Amino acid sequence: MKNxxxxxxxxxxxxxxxxxxxxxxxxxxGNVTLLAIADGLGGHPRGEVAAQLFIDICExxxxxxxxxxxxxERFMIECIRRAHYAILQYxxxxxxxxxxxxxxxxAILQYxKLWWAHVGDSRLYLLRDHxxxxxxxxxxxxxxxxxPGRDTVKARSSITRCLGGFDEPPExxxxxxxxxxxxxxxxxxxxxxxxxxxxxxxVSIMTGERLDDSxxxxxxxxxxxxxxxxxxxxxxxxxxxxxxxxxxxxxxHTDADTYESLEDRISELRRTLLSRKH
Numbered sequence: 001m002k003n004x005x006x007x008x009x010x011x012x013x014x015x016x017x018x019x020x021x022x023x024x025x026x027x028x029x030g031n032v033t034l035l036a037i038a039d040g041l042g043g044h045p046r047g048e049v050a051a052q053l054f055i056d057i058c059e060x061x062x063x064x065x066x067x068x069x070x071x072x073e074r075f076m077i078e079c080i081r082r083a084h085y086a087i088l089q090y091x092x093x094x095x096x097x098x099x100x101x102x103x104x105x106x107a108i109l110q111y112x113k114l115w116w117a118h119v120g121d122s123r124l125y126l127l128r129d130h131x132x133x134x135x136x137x138x139x140x141x142x143x144x145x146x147x148p149g150r151d152t153v154k155a156r157s158s159i160t161r162c163l164g165g166f167d168e169p170p171e172x173x174x175x176x177x178x179x180x181x182x183x184x185x186x187x188x189x190x191x192x193x194x195x196x197x198x199x200x201x202x203v204s205i206m207t208g209e210r211l212d213d214s215x216x217x218x219x220x221x222x223x224x225x226x227x228x229x230x231x232x233x234x235x236x237x238x239x240x241x242x243x244x245x246x247x248x249x250x251x252x253h254t255d256a257d258t259y260e261s262l263e264d265r266i267s268e269l270r271r272t273l274l275s276r277k278h
Contacts, residue, residue: 012231049090104162112238142158186237192229192230211237
């Protein structure tokens with residue numbers, strides 16, 4: 001028997017941007033379900049590669065892991081740590097060297113219990129009884145910013161922790177492991193969603209009856225706002241009394257210039273990890 005029953009969906013929209021630097025995954029392997037999202041940072045080249053490397057390493061590690069996971073927190077640490085070094089090494093191999101960066105959120109569901117960790121300002125919400133039971137705290141600073149030649153002052157958010165960019169892996173924040181109850185909803189989303197929709201409205205949408213419709217409505221709502229960012233989200237609803245539902249997903253936008261096939265991505269990842277050993 002698998003983890004029990006749940007519904008899981010994901011979606012990614014480009015918004016008003018030229019390309020989509022967000023990535024996500026829902027992966028079930030044995031008694032473990034992995035959820036993850038990553039948002040390549042704008043202002044740094046090839047953020048989509050940094051985000052994809054995190055997702056690829058999460059997938060690779062879960063497929064190779066002995067199950068059930070003895071220490072889900074340690075597993076998440078290793079995913080984040082290895083992705084950080086892989087991103088650094090990818091950047092160093094470019095000519096000239098570059099510094100891709102990404103946020104990261106990862107959640108592990110095993111036997112009805114949820115663990116999660118994050119770096120950056122992508123978020124995880126645990127929703128229960130039409131409210132927020134738990135959520136991540138952004139690794140960012142909000143500072144006033146005045147546009148040149150204008151009198152208006154706006155708030156600008158600066159991320160304080162990320163994958164890539166620094167020699168040492170970032171400090172990781174962990175949630176308190178929670179045992180899920182019937183109809184709990186787990187939402188992972190990039191700032192393109194949570195920054196565009198008021199929190200009360202987002203909670204109301206995501207606790208709707210049909211999870212797939214709710215996720216689509218929230219993403220389209222965020223995308224319709226002026227100057228919208230990439231919008232990516234993964235949602236899971238715990239329904240242990242129902243018949244098992246296979247995770248489904250909306251298409252994820254990828255950059256064909258970065259990786260043209262799954263084999264290319266696996267080869268790139270293998271070279272990165274081997275170079276790390278040397």
